[in-house]
Amino acid sequence: MKKLAYIFTLMLIVAACSGSDDSDNGSGSTPDNYNRAAMQTNLADNIIIPRYQDLKTGLETLATLGDTFTATPNQTNLDNLRAAFVNAYKDWQLVEPFNIGQAEVLQYSFQMNVYPTTTADIEANIANGTYDLTAVGNNDAVGFPAVDYMLHGIAATDTEILNKYATSNYAAYLTDLIAQMNSLTQTVLTDWTTNYRAVFISSTSNTVSSAVNKFINDYIFYYEKGLRANKFGIPAGVFSTNPLADKAEAVYNGTISRDLSIIALDNVQNIFNGKATSTSPTGEGFYNYLIELDRADLATLINTRINNARQKIQVLNADLKTQVETDNTKMTEAYDALQLVVISFKVDMLQAFNVSVDYVDADGD
Amino acid sequence: MKKFVLGLATLATLGFTSCNSDDDGGTPVVTNNVTAPDTYVFERDAASTVSFGGQTTRIQMAQEIVSGLVNTANTELTLDNMFAHVENANDFSDAALNASDKSVRSKVAASTDYFAANTTDASVIKSTFDLYIQDQVNNVFPNWATTATSGVAGQIQQAGGGSTRYVNAKGLEYNQAFAKSLIGALMVDQILNNYLSTAVLDAGDNVANNNADVLDGTNNYTTMEHKWDEAFGYLYGNEDNPAVPVLEADKFLSEYLAKVDGDDDFSGIALDVFNAFKLGRAAIVAKDYDVRDAQAEIIRAKISQVIAVRGIYYLQQGKANLGTDMASAFHALSEAYGFVYSLQFTRKPGTTEPYLTKDEVLLLTDQLMTGNGFWDITPATLDTISDTISAEFSFTTAQAGS
Numbered sequence: 001m002k003k004l005a006y007i008f009t010l011m012l013i014v015a016a017c018s019g020s021d022d023s024d025n026g027s028g029s030t031p032d033n034y035n036r037a038a039m040q041t042n043l044a045d046n047i048i049i050p051r052y053q054d055l056k057t058g059l060e061t062l063a064t065l066g067d068t069f070t071a072t073p074n075q076t077n078l079d080n081l082r083a084a085f086v087n088a089y090k091d092w093q094l095v096e097p098f099n100i101g102q103a104e105v106l107q108y109s110f111q112m113n114v115y116p117t118t119t120a121d122i123e124a125n126i127a128n129g130t131y132d133l134t135a136v137g138n139n140d141a142v143g144f145p146a147v148d149y150m151l152h153g154i155a156a157t158d159t160e161i162l163n164k165y166a167t168s169n170y171a172a173y174l175t176d177l178i179a180q181m182n183s184l185t186q187t188v189l190t191d192w193t194t195n196y197r198a199v200f201i202s203s204t205s206n207t208v209s210s211a212v213n214k215f216i217n218d219y220i221f222y223y224e225k226g227l228r229a230n231k232f233g234i235p236a237g238v239f240s241t242n243p244l245a246d247k248a249e250a251v252y253n254g255t256i257s258r259d260l261s262i263i264a265l266d267n268v269q270n271i272f273n274g275k276a277t278s279t280s281p282t283g284e285g286f287y288n289y290l291i292e293l294d295r296a297d298l299a300t301l302i303n304t305r306i307n308n309a310r311q312k313i314q315v316l317n318a319d320l321k322t323q324v325e326t327d328n329t330k331m332t333e334a335y336d337a338l339q340l341v342v343i344s345f346k347v348d349m350l351q352a353f354n355v356s357v358d359y360v361d362a363d364g365d
Numbered sequence: 366m367k368k369f370v371l372g373l374a375t376l377a378t379l380g381f382t383s384c385n386s387d388d389d390g391g392t393p394v395v396t397n398n399v400t401a402p403d404t405y406v407f408e409r410d411a412a413s414t415v416s417f418g419g420q421t422t423r424i425q426m427a428q429e430i431v432s433g434l435v436n437t438a439n440t441e442l443t444l445d446n447m448f449a450h451v452e453n454a455n456d457f458s459d460a461a462l463n464a465s466d467k468s469v470r471s472k473v474a475a476s477t478d479y480f481a482a483n484t485t486d487a488s489v490i491k492s493t494f495d496l497y498i499q500d501q502v503n504n505v506f507p508n509w510a511t512t513a514t515s516g517v518a519g520q521i522q523q524a525g526g527g528s529t530r531y532v533n534a535k536g537l538e539y540n541q542a543f544a545k546s547l548i549g550a551l552m553v554d555q556i557l558n559n560y561l562s563t564a565v566l567d568a569g570d571n572v573a574n575n576n577a578d579v580l581d582g583t584n585n586y587t588t589m590e591h592k593w594d595e596a597f598g599y600l601y602g603n604e605d606n607p608a609v610p611v612l613e614a615d616k617f618l619s620e621y622l623a624k625v626d627g628d629d630d631f632s633g634i635a636l637d638v639f640n641a642f643k644l645g646r647a648a649i650v651a652k653d654y655d656v657r658d659a660q661a662e663i664i665r666a667k668i669s670q671v672i673a674v675r676g677i678y679y680l681q682q683g684k685a686n687l688g689t690d691m692a693s694a695f696h697a698l699s700e701a702y703g704f705v706y707s708l709q710f711t712r713k714p715g716t717t718e719p720y721l722t723k724d725e726v727l728l729l730t731d732q733l734m735t736g737n738g739f740w741d742i743t744p745a746t747l748d749t750i751s752d753t754i755s756a757e758f759s760f761t762t763a764q765a766g767s
Contacts, residue, residue: 107524107689114526136690137512140526360627 032354034292036204036212039274039284043215044197046276046283051094052189058088059182062147066178073165075158082151086256089144093264097222097271100215101196102188110139111184115230116247117145119153126169133180142177145250150174153252208358216286217358220345223268228338231261235324236331243331245324257320262313265338269306286349295352302344309337399651401644404608405597407590409578414586417598417607420555422467424603424615426450427547429457430469431616434501434540435531437509441502448498470494473550476558477565478717479710486723490550494543501539505531515740524690530699535738536691538699544616545703549710552599552618553668557712560596561645561661567654576652590649593657596664597642610639618671625671628678630764638667662714669711669720673758674765676704677751681766683739684747691740698739698747705729708754720757729753 062084069077096109103109111134121141125131133142150173155161164170192200203211229239230249237243249257266278274285282288290299312334317323324331350357407414430447433439447456452466474480474490504518511519513532522529532538559565566589573579575589584591600622601607603615612623612635626635645660679701686694708721721729729750733742751762 110525116526118526136524136692137522139522139524 032206032293034289035284036289037201039286039289040201040204040212040215042274042284043271044192044200046280047271047274048095048098049189049192049197050276051091051098052185052192055088055091055095056182056185056189058084058091059178059185062088063178063182066175070165070171070175073162073171075162078151078158078162082253085144085147085151086253089148089250089256089260090263092144093260094267096226096264097219097268098215099218099222100211101200102191104218106184106187107136107139108184108188109226110136112143112181113145114139114143115145115249116251117141117143117149119149122146122149122173126173129169129172131173131176133176142180144181146177147174147181148250148252150177151252152254206354208356213355214358216350216353216355219268219271220342220350220357221359223345224342227261227264227268228335228342231257231264231320232331232335232338235320236328236335237324238332238335243324243328245321248319248321248324251319251321254319254321256318258313258316258318258323261320262310265306265310265313269303272302272306290349290352293352298344298348298352302341302349305337305341305344309334309341312337397651397653397656399644399648399653399656401640401647405601405610405639405643405646406608407646407650409585412585414590415594415597415608416584416586416591417594417602419467420595420598421602422462422465423469423472423551424599424617425459426457426462426465426467426469427544427551428616429459429462431540431544431547434498434543437506439502441499444498444502445495448494469547469551472555473547474554474710476554476562476710478558478562479554479719480558494546494550497539497543497546500533501543505533505539515737521692521695523692523696527693528696530692530696532695532699532739535734536695536698536740537702537734537738538696541696541699542703542706545700546706548617548621548703549672549707553672553707554710556596556599556618557665557668558710560592560599561664563658566592566649566657572654575649587649590646593642593646593649597646600638600642600668618668621675622668622671625674628674628764628767630760630767631670631674634667634670638664641667665712666714669713670758670760672704672707672711673720673754674760676701676708677754677762677765679704680747680751681762683742684744687742687744687747695739698733698742702730702733705733705750705754721754725753 062081065077065081065084069081092113095103096113099109118140121138125138125141131138131141150170152161154164154170165174200211200215205212207213233239235243235245235248249260251257270276270278270280272285273287274283275281276283287299287303290296290302312330316330316334317326320331346357405415426447430444433444433447443456446454448468449470450456450462450465450468453464455463457463470491473494474487480487508517508519509531511517513519513521513536516534518533520529520531530538531540569588570579571587571589571592574581575587578587580586581588581591586594597607600618601610601614603619604610604612605614610619612626613620622635622638625631626633641660641663645657645664648654648656648660679697683694683698683701686697688694706726709719709723709726711720712718713720732746732750733739735741748762751766755762755765
């Protein structure tokens with residue numbers, strides 16, 4: 001942010017002083033003929049709502065297997081529950097970019113995937129037996145990272161974990177966590193199908209508060225923060241003096257964080273291309289929008305850069321925490337490749353769309 | 366991060382270069398043939414004449430004090446001693462600071478223009494900082510593990526597993542109030558109302574000595590040159606290379622000038638301030654005091670603007686988070702509280718008045734602290750306070766708040 005501001009200042013000085021060629025570019029005066037409503041409709045009907053439905057199904061399975069497990073805490077039921085957790089966590093990756101509508105109102109992603117989870121808070125909640133899982137201060141004691149801890153991290157061995165569930169407080173906390181995730185997801189999904197879809201596909205003006213502009217910003221913010229920083233930059237130590245391996249995703253499971261990040265990156269690319277899945281045809285979305293604006297160069301470059309970043313991720317250890325601890329250079333290389341996409345999105349694509357960034361970096365103090 | 370930032374001086378140079386090649390009759394800056402150098406480098410007999418060690422020391426002391434305010438191992442006496450340090454007392458982690466005879470407290474509300482004949486207000490202001498320390502140690506430290514609620518001091522966590530904030534019973538973070546109030550009471554007051562003041566620059570024989578190149582004792586500078594540099598030092602004194610500042614070198618004025626510059630509505634302000642410091646200093650070397658004083662007025666206007674913009678920005682940030690994320694709201698409002706307090710040290714160009722007087726400022730801070738303070742505050746009140754401030758400046762609440 002800051003360095004860009006200086007570079008922009010420099011550009012302004014040069015532009016203002018560099019002679020008489022009055023080409024008036026970049027002022028947004030060019031009319032934009034892209035059919036934003038068609039893009040929003042494709043996003044809502046083929047991508048956003050179906051992904052929420054998938055997640056809801058995954059969470060219902062998780063709840064069912066959770067009930068089975070807490071009723072009979074044995075190894076088979078634990079294994080089945082863990083598998084359902086991994087599946088639902090994968091489904092989650094596909095909706096995390098959509099921080100709009102009820103998801104924004106509820107601060108849904110803060111209640112679903114804040115990691116690292118604070119295990120001391122979880123243990124305190126369990127010990128107390130009373131808690132408000134929706135409290136802001138519990139954002140780091142709920143959601144997938146908390147379930148990850150409950151299924152893999154509360155004791156050193158599976159036998160000891162199973163013993164913990166002989167205590168009713170552990171079972172109750174696990175049940176409550178999963179119920180809360182189901183309830184939130186149902187609220188967000190219902191709002192999409194009964195209310196917000198109509199708003200989303202009709203609010204297409206180029207203003208800071210329109211659904212299109214907010215969605216574009218949310219998408220880029222997710223890419224920059226949720227994907228690039230949280231999954232790679234923070235554990236790799238890009239923002240700190242030393243690497244912070246324990247801040248990787250799904251650390252208690254310890255085998256899925258790379259795959260979650262690839263799913264997340266595939267999802268970013270599919271949204272960009274307006275595709276429901278990686279094998280679907282290109283639909284209305286940011287790619288076509290750029291084509292309409294005569295920016296095939298940028299549209300192609302973004303896909304190339306995402307593909308390059310994916311290659312850097314595919315060579316990593318299945319557990320990104322382990323990767324940081326064994327060869328962090330490969331992590332920072334993946335981060336660097338992801339960062340190139342941030343520049344393409346946040347500077348070049350937003351300029352092409354003539355959309356302003358609606359978020360600023362936090363103070364950090 | 367910083368290594369990628371182009372130094373302000375580089376920009377200044379490029380700006381001049383590109384404009385000089387543009388011969389379409391653009392209005393040049395009237396400088397009576399005083400030319401500012403590209404960087405803040407001034408020499409006599411091939412040796413630097415620039416010195417502001419005391420300012421660097423106070424900035425660094427202030428950073429340790431602010432950190433100390435959230436270390437519950439500290440007693441009130443420890444923190445008081447850091448604030449009012451005496452030479453060779455073992456108050457800081459840095460031996461050089463301990464050896465110094467400088468203190469932060471002695472320069473709080475201590476400018477010649479505002480406080481030389483107003484020790485009454487100066488005492489009240491100094492004791493306000495003492496009270497922040499006292500209340501933090503006696504009322505917040507004992508509640509460090511308590512969950513804060515309306516009327517109860519304690520801790521409160523930001524959304525998304527964010528930072529935990531430690532607040533008093535009204536939701537105020539004393540460490541933030543202290544740090545942001547200090548920007549006004551120390552940095553802004555010393556720069557605008559002391560070292561850039563003609564009462565200081567031209568005191569005693571300063572003009573005659575500067576005209577005749579009579580140096581200050583064994584130093585390589587004239588007293589007037591040094592006074593100007595001391596103003597410079599309160600903004601740029603913690604830079605790795607102050608001749609080419611990159612800003613964000615401390616958590617005080619340096620950081621927030623950069624933040625305001627990063628807002629599109631105010632971009633360029635950092636360069637304006639730096640250019641005015643350079644040109645004013647060059648004017649002293651050239652013995653042109655009209656040009657010098659014109660630069661002082663530019664600096665007064667711009668730095669006053671930084672305080673107001675940041676105050677409004679945090680009021681609006683607080684408003685945006687009220688209800689959904691109280692810890693984030695309280696954090697922003699605590700910063701706002703300090704910036705609003707700092708407005709009494711600003712300086713309207715061409716006058717000896719602040720943009721908002723002490724009494725006007727206290728009316729605003731009182732509104733923030735009414736009843737249970739931030740727990741009770743309404744968006745309407747935050748907008749009213751924002752608008753009261755922006756009405757005194759040439760920008761809108763919306764411009765400052767984004």
